[in-house]
Amino acid sequence: MYKIRTLNNISDEGLALLNKDTYSFATVDEEADAMIVRSFKMHDMNLPEKVKIVARAGAGVNNIPVEKYAEQGVVVCNTPGANANAVKELVVLGLLLSSRKVIQGIKWVHGVNTEEVDVSKAVEKEKSKFAGQELTGKKLGVIGLGAIGVKVANIAISLGMEVYGYDPFVSIESAWGLSSEVKRILNIDEIMTECDYITLHVPLIEQTKNLMSAEKFALSKNGIRLLNFARDGLVNIEDLKQSIKDGKILCYITDFPENDLVNMENVIAIPHLGASTHESEENCAKMAVSQTKEYLENGNIINSVNYPNCYMGLCQSYARIAIHHKNVPNMVGQISSILAKENLNISDMLNKSKGNYAYTLIDVDSEVSEQLINDLMAIQEVIRVRIIKGDK
Ligand SMILES: NC(=O)c1ccc[n+]([C@@H]2O[C@H](COP(=O)([O-])OP(=O)(O)OC[C@H]3O[C@@H](n4cnc5c(N)ncnc54)[C@H](O)[C@@H]3O)[C@@H](O)[C@H]2O)c1
Numbered sequence: 001m002y003k004i005r006t007l008n009n010i011s012d013e014g015l016a017l018l019n020k021d022t023y024s025f026a027t028v029d030e031e032a033d034a035m036i037v038r039s040f041k042m043h044d045m046n047l048p049e050k051v052k053i054v055a056r057a058g059a060g061v062n063n064i065p066v067e068k069y070a071e072q073g074v075v076v077c078n079t080p081g082a083n084a085n086a087v088k089e090l091v092v093l094g095l096l097l098s099s100r101k102v103i104q105g106i107k108w109v110h111g112v113n114t115e116e117v118d119v120s121k122a123v124e125k126e127k128s129k130f131a132g133q134e135l136t137g138k139k140l141g142v143i144g145l146g147a148i149g150v151k152v153a154n155i156a157i158s159l160g161m162e163v164y165g166y167d168p169f170v171s172i173e174s175a176w177g178l179s180s181e182v183k184r185i186l187n188i189d190e191i192m193t194e195c196d197y198i199t200l201h202v203p204l205i206e207q208t209k210n211l212m213s214a215e216k217f218a219l220s221k222n223g224i225r226l227l228n229f230a231r232d233g234l235v236n237i238e239d240l241k242q243s244i245k246d247g248k249i250l251c252y253i254t255d256f257p258e259n260d261l262v263n264m265e266n267v268i269a270i271p272h273l274g275a276s277t278h279e280s281e282e283n284c285a286k287m288a289v290s291q292t293k294e295y296l297e298n299g300n301i302i303n304s305v306n307y308p309n310c311y312m313g314l315c316q317s318y319a320r321i322a323i324h325h326k327n328v329p330n331m332v333g334q335i336s337s338i339l340a341k342e343n344l345n346i347s348d349m350l351n352k353s354k355g356n357y358a359y360t361l362i363d364v365d366s367e368v369s370e371q372l373i374n375d376l377m378a379i380q381e382v383i384r385v386r387i388i389k390g391d392k
């Protein structure tokens with residue numbers, strides 16, 4: 001029986017995949033074999049030793065100490081692309097809200113004193129205050145061409161925008177999905193100087209902190225619209241406030257409200273709703289739960305951000321040994337000589353690495369003794385050893 005702890009509200013459709021004969025819910029952290037999380041900040045949390053996997057039902061993992069968990073032999077996975085359509089649709093709304101004074105207009109309508117004023121007549125007189133501009137023909141810069149950026153770039157093309165895309169690390173899969181009409185930009189400064197609208201779709205990592213700062217705003221035209229549906233921390237708030245005052249930024253639309261910004265004219269702050277659709281919550285939860293089950297039941301790692309992806313299907317031998325270790329030379333040699341000493345026959349094997357960490361899956365034809373587990377754990381660079389019962 002495995003115990004699952006949810007640290008945020010996770011869609012019921014996803015949790016329903018946890019069959020009751022094998023899974024139950026942990027009520028305290030210490031009981032959990034796996035944690036499923038959305039935006040809960042795990043940095044200050046002491047992760048109990050029993051936890052083996054943390055599944056992020058979503059894309060961003062900046063709320064999780066990914067490297068620290070790798071050191072503890074805890075797999076962190078996310079759900080790439082599962083909420084991309086929801087975010088894309090909200091970005092389209094962001095483009096429109098930053099172009100047309102719909103929010104201001106609606107506020108005005110709500111404020112009309114209908115005891116004294118005939119609103120239907122007042123509309124025609126007042127509406128000139130709320131004129132906007134069209135998207136067609138304007139230039140949009142998309143920074144980050146991953147699951148969301150590609151969808152945003154493509155839909156902007158169909159809205160008649162001229163789209164500039166910047167992503168020095170673009171994956172082959174993303175490149176295949178990107179419209180050939182998107183202009184590939186190799187220097188972010190060109191996005192700043194050319195574009196009327198800029199939208200951010202990069203992860204928040206050390207290299208992207210304050211990606212949008214005074215130095216970049218200085219390059220832009222006057223009156224640009226900046227959209228941030230990726231993360232706070234990507235935009236330097238002090239520099240942003242100054243650039244709004246200077247008229248460089250006409251509108252900042254963000255999914256990450258901050259105290260300093262919420263009452264500013266020219267700022268539209270949305271309460272982190274990018275992924276908040278029924279469909280996206282269900283997609284993310286289903287993917288997070290399936291990946292958790294694969295790891296717990298079969299040792300397979302899918303969509304991990306701190307360990308290599310490793311998939312050997314079901315174990316059709318007697319048992320599967322799953323070993324988390326450092327990515328250093330001679331690990332496979334040391335592991336297989338321990339198995340040879342115990343006379344264990346290997347029927348299948350996979351060894352993969354990612355950065356400083358590696359993972360080895362070994363299917364064996366007979367029982368694995370406590371002594372063998374202890375011998376494996378005694379290798380200095382081995383972090384965790386788990387035995388999974390096979391079919392035979
Ligand atoms: N508002 C929301 O609710 C919401 C929902 C989903 C994702 N997000 C945020 O959006 C981010 C992107 O999501 P995604 O699903 O597209 O992720 P993704 O991993 O598919 O795409 C990220 C892209 O950013 C690129 N990138 C990384 N560093 C870069 C840099 N310095 N300059 C340019 N490009 C760079 C990567 O190459 C990758 O193509 C997430 O990390 C998350 O922070 C927000």
Ligand SMILES: O=C(O)CC[C@@H](O)C(=O)O
Nearest residue numbers: 038039058059060275276
């Ligand atoms: O879980 C959410 O609601 C937000 C998720 C989003 O920020 C993400 O990075 O996927």
